[in-house]
Amino acid sequence: MRVPFDLRLLSACALAAGLSVAAPLGALAQDSTAPAQETPAAAAPETPSPDTVIATVNGADVTEGELDMALNDLGEQFAQLPAEQKRAAALSAVIEIRLLAQQAADAGLGENEAFKQRMAFLRERALHSAFVEQKVAAEVTDEAVRARYDKEVAATPPTNEIRARHILVKTKEEAEAIIAQLEGGGDFEAIAKEKSTDGAAPQGGDLGYFGPGQMVPAFEKAAFALEVGEYSKEPVETDFGFHVIKVEDKRTQQPPAFDQVKDQVRSLLFREKYFEMVQSARSAAEIDVKDPALKEAVGKIDAAQ
Structure with a gap:
């Protein structure tokens, strides 16, 4: 249902990992009433020169x-x-x-x-x-990374996004029949679970939150035109079939947290700084690639950087 889109600099996925530590069996078997034995802290080994x-x-x-x-x-x-x-x-x-x-x-x-x-x-x-x-x-400091993040966030205009559900069927007649069922008081989620052919059907057609450019144009236009709680009164046709859409919520999209994207920002700054120095060095140098085909290929690589 979704189409590829560019998340630019601040797109990121947050990964979480859990660690568990099991106490030694002997420690669990000790008498909790016994006095604790104090173990002197080991001195940290000196780092050799x-x-x-x-x-x-x-x-x-x-x-x-x-x-x-x-x-x-x-x-x-x-x-x-x-x-x-x-x-x-x-x-x-x-x-x-x-x-x-x-x-x-x-x-x-x-x-x-x-x-x-x-x-x-x-x-x-x-x-x-x-x-x-x-x-x-050495120049890509923590302060520089934070400043670049703040600059990107400030330069990114607020984007509205919506949370919507949909019911996807093959024919216009099926979609019209579903709209009639909703008009008669039918439950959107229940109908989606029963009749939708989309992968979101088990979740009652819930597509989560999405912003402009994340859905195919016809679907996006119809969804953003609806108010919260409304569903489309006419079937919406796309290459996937015919949709009945319901908007659950609207909000302003929040930028990802700094900790989520700081590594990507650091990599971006590093790349920019590196190629800035490379281009400066190339422009001041005399470079002559003898083989014409190789020269053309190298030129394309340089142009893409």
């Missing part, structure tokens, strides 16, 4: 900072491991990398052109990531 040496490999130090990088880069490989085993697995990986990298260097594998090109590309990727983190992401 990134320069802290945690191992050596053939005399070369492995630091806490290098271990953290391994945990970040190899995190997916360790995802199934218990937390206490992740550091050990990461350190083992660092040791293996160090040992085999040294053998590769001794064999001269780092001197061929293909390897040097790859290293140059990886360096550029790392610099790109550092730039994005420090010059783009």
